[in-house]
Amino acid sequence: MFKESQNLCKSVMQLFSPKSEWSDKVYLSDECKERFLTNTDIPELGESGYFMAGLAELEAGYEIEREGIGIHTLLVTLEGSGVLITPEFVKELKPYSLTVLPAGLPYRFELHPDFTHWKMVWILLEKLPKWDDLISGGQAVMPFESSEQVWSLMNLLHLEINGRPAYRRLLISEVSRILARFEAKPYSSAIRVQTTFNDIEAQLHHDWTVKSIAERCFISQEQLNRVCKSLYGMSPRSKLIALRMDKATDLLRYEDWAIAMIAQRLGYNDPYNFTHRFRKYFGCSPREYRKRFREADPKTSAG
Structure with a gap:
C-alpha cells in the first residue's frame, strides 16, 4: 500500500511542470488560517533583518505566485505538504x-493536491548582506530538522505582541541562531554576532569579556x-557598555x-x-539621573 501511495504521489507531481510565464497571484480558501508577525506589531523583527513572517495552517486551497519580489522568502514545513514550481524545477515541500527563495526570482507554491492540509512558517527577509550565505544556493528545498523549533519560537513571538521587547528579541535571536547554524559560510558570522549580543542583552549580569563573546560567536577577537x-559602528566592548547603560x-526608574x-x-x-561608568557615559551619576527623571515625570516613577 505504501508503494501504491508513492506511485500515486509521483503521478500527481507529474501534473506540474516548470513555468516560463509568471504573474502575481494570491489565493486562500476560507478554511486557511494565518497569523501574521509584522514590523508594526513586533519592531524587533526589523532590527534583526526580518521584513515579516507568518504561521500558516492551510486547508482546501492555497496558491501564491510571484514574478520576483525584492525580499527573500523562506518556507519551513512542519506537517502536510506543498508544491514549489520555479523556472527550473518542481519539488514537493515535505515536512522538515x-x-x-532568493529575491528577484519568480516562483509559485501551493497546497499539495494529495494532502488535506499544510502547516508551515513563512519568513520574509530583507535584502541584507547577513543573509547572503543563506540564499547563495539559489532557489532550493533542503532537509531541515529545526522545523518544530522555528514554529514554536514564532508562535511564542506572536503571543508576545504588545508584550516584552527584551523577550521578543530573545525569541528572534533564537530563530537567527538556528538559521546561522543551518549555514556556515562567511556572512553567517554577522548573524552569530548579532544573535550573541541579543542573548547578552538578556544576561547582562554575566561577566562578559571580548574573549568570551568571540568564543561564543566561533570567531577570533579581531574578526569580532x-x-x-x-554592524554597530563601535567595538565589542563599547557595544557591551552601551547595552548595560x-x-x-x-x-x-524603579525607586525601590x-x-x-x-x-x-x-x-x-x-x-x-x-x-563611575555611568557618569562617564551620561555625564551624571545614577542617583542624579534618577532624581532628574523623577522631577521630569513623577507619575511614571515606580515606587
Whole structure:
C-alpha cells in the first residue's frame, strides 16, 4: 500500500511542470488560517533583518505566485505538504524541509493536491548582506530538522505582541541562531554576532569579556571587532557598555531598587565602578539621573 501511495504521489507531481510565464497571484480558501508577525506589531523583527513572517495552517486551497519580489522568502514545513514550481524545477515541500527563495526570482507554491492540509512558517527577509550565505544556493528545498523549533519560537513571538521587547528579541535571536547554524559560510558570522549580543542583552549580569563573546560567536577577537564595527559602528566592548547603560536607565526608574542592586543586575559587582561608568557615559551619576527623571515625570516613577 505504501508503494501504491508513492506511485500515486509521483503521478500527481507529474501534473506540474516548470513555468516560463509568471504573474502575481494570491489565493486562500476560507478554511486557511494565518497569523501574521509584522514590523508594526513586533519592531524587533526589523532590527534583526526580518521584513515579516507568518504561521500558516492551510486547508482546501492555497496558491501564491510571484514574478520576483525584492525580499527573500523562506518556507519551513512542519506537517502536510506543498508544491514549489520555479523556472527550473518542481519539488514537493515535505515536512522538515526548508525552502529558500532568493529575491528577484519568480516562483509559485501551493497546497499539495494529495494532502488535506499544510502547516508551515513563512519568513520574509530583507535584502541584507547577513543573509547572503543563506540564499547563495539559489532557489532550493533542503532537509531541515529545526522545523518544530522555528514554529514554536514564532508562535511564542506572536503571543508576545504588545508584550516584552527584551523577550521578543530573545525569541528572534533564537530563530537567527538556528538559521546561522543551518549555514556556515562567511556572512553567517554577522548573524552569530548579532544573535550573541541579543542573548547578552538578556544576561547582562554575566561577566562578559571580548574573549568570551568571540568564543561564543566561533570567531577570533579581531574578526569580532571588525564585525561589530560593521554592524554597530563601535567595538565589542563599547557595544557591551552601551547595552548595560541603556538597561541602567530603565532600571533606575524603579525607586525601590538600590543603586547597588542595579549594579549587580548589570554585571558590576562594585557599585562605585558602576557609578563611575555611568557618569562617564551620561555625564551624571545614577542617583542624579534618577532624581532628574523623577522631577521630569513623577507619575511614571515606580515606587
